[in-house]
Amino acid sequence: MKILVTGGTGYIGSHTVVKLLEQNYEVVIVDDLSNSEESVLDAIKEITGKQPLFYQFDLCDSVKVAELFTEHKDIQAIIHFAASKAVGESVQNPLKYYRNNLDSLINLLYQMEQHSISNMVFSSSCTVYGQPDKLPVTEQTPFKPAESPYGNTKQVGEEILRDTTNAIDQIQAIALRYFNPVGAHESALIGELPKGVPNNLVPFITQTAAGEREQLSIFGSDYDTHDGTAMRDYIHVVDLADAHVIALERLLDTKQKSSFEFFNLGTGNGCTVLETVKKFEEVSGVQLNYKLTDRRPGDVEKIYADTSFANKELGWSAKLGLGDMMASAWKWQKRISKID
Ligand code: UD1
Numbered sequence: 494m495k496i497l498v499t500g501g502t503g504y505i506g507s508h509t510v511v512k513l514l515e516q517n518y519e520v521v522i523v524d525d526l527s528n529s530e531e532s533v534l535d536a537i538k539e540i541t542g543k544q545p546l547f548y549q550f551d552l553c554d555s556v557k558v559a560e561l562f563t564e565h566k567d568i569q570a571i572i573h574f575a576a577s578k579a580v581g582e583s584v585q586n587p588l589k590y591y592r593n594n595l596d597s598l599i600n601l602l603y604q605m606e607q608h609s610i611s612n613m614v615f616s617s618s619c620t621v622y623g624q625p626d627k628l629p630v631t632e633q634t635p636f637k638p639a640e641s642p643y644g645n646t647k648q649v650g651e652e653i654l655r656d657t658t659n660a661i662d663q664i665q666a667i668a669l670r671y672f673n674p675v676g677a678h679e680s681a682l683i684g685e686l687p688k689g690v691p692n693n694l695v696p697f698i699t700q701t702a703a704g705e706r707e708q709l710s711i712f713g714s715d716y717d718t719h720d721g722t723a724m725r726d727y728i729h730v731v732d733l734a735d736a737h738v739i740a741l742e743r744l745l746d747t748k749q750k751s752s753f754e755f756f757n758l759g760t761g762n763g764c765t766v767l768e769t770v771k772k773f774e775e776v777s778g779v780q781l782n783y784k785l786t787d788r789r790p791g792d793v794e795k796i797y798a799d800t801s802f803a804n805k806e807l808g809w810s811a812k813l814g815l816g817d818m819m820a821s822a823w824k825w826q827k828r829i830s831k832i833d
Contacts, residue, residue, distance in 0.1 A: 500574030552597035570612035583643035594646035672759030677825035684825030699826035713788035724795035726759035759798030
């Protein structure tokens with residue numbers, strides 16, 4: 494069964510491609526390599542012994558997207574990861590975000606209609622909730638106005654899916670609202686590989702520990718949490734990859750209860766920045782150089798998931814804890830930084 498994975502050389506995409514190949518799906522990847530490397534394909538081959546088909550182009554190019562679907566008329570489903578995801582950059586350059594994240598989605602849905610393809614799994618985010626009034630956050634929690642253009646593309650992306658699945662009987666979709674994906678594959682052959690200075694916490698921690706950054710700034714120490722630092726629900730990327738395969742199979746087996754479904758993917762455990770740093774120090778044995786600084790504009794104070802709906806409906810739950818997340822992220826960093 495042939496599955497199109499957009500953004501398949503990216504961080505979550507590559508881990509999901511590994512799971513799909515291990516379960517004998519045929520995988521076609523489209524990625525423009527704007528935030529990933531072609532060498533990820535070699536790593537995927539080393540892990541699975543299989544080489545997915547790869548096309549390098551921008552999914553905003555509707556002609557190229559149409560050609561792909563003409564060439565691969567037997568695509569059964571799309572897992573759509575490809576998107577830009579830097580919150581701060583989206584504030585500086587909103588048009589890039591609206592174009593990249595929405596044109597690509599529309600081009601794919603249009604081709605699904607043309608070629609009678611039924612199934613899409615969509616990368617959404619807990620950012621759709623903003624700062625919820627009540628925690629943990631359930632799927633029924635109403636959206637707040639988005640904090641950033643990036644966040645808005647995820648809200649609007651879900652609306653596009655809702656409207657399209659309502660209007661076109663044959664199309665069904667599942668949006669997966671990720672909390673904070675971290676960690677790396679146990680082989681340390683794939684992991685998070687941000688270009689330039691990382692925005693996200695865990696790559697910044699591991700690069701600091703590897704001596705590639707001088708100091709980690711912890712953004713905000715006056716939040717209303719037990720240690721004053723912001724709280725998130727970190728989830729291992731390998732658990733997240735499993736959830737994509739389960740969501741895909743729910744669609745392929747027509748087990749979904751409505752044509753558009755959405756699920757929270759987290760562990761349900763809120764963890765502060767300081768706790769994350771301490772856990773990293775504990776599992777790596779490395780003392781981290783960090784300082785407490787001002788809050789980062791646009792950050793929410795605390796968010797963590799109520800995962801009971803995903804646990805029950807998808808039959809999925811996160812298995813790996815914060816220690817596994819930090820240990821695998823460090824193993825990956827040591828490999829790419831060539832540290833013994
Ligand atoms: C945000 C979005 C998430 C999105 C992701 C993409 C929310 C709640 N989450 O994640 O949906 O997919 O961006 O990039 O909007 N931190 C530091 N120092 C650093 C880096 C981060 O203290 O150098 C802190 C942040 O202030 C935050 C926590 O670490 O409290 C996690 O930050 P980060 O990894 O960037 O993820 P989010 O901002 O939560």
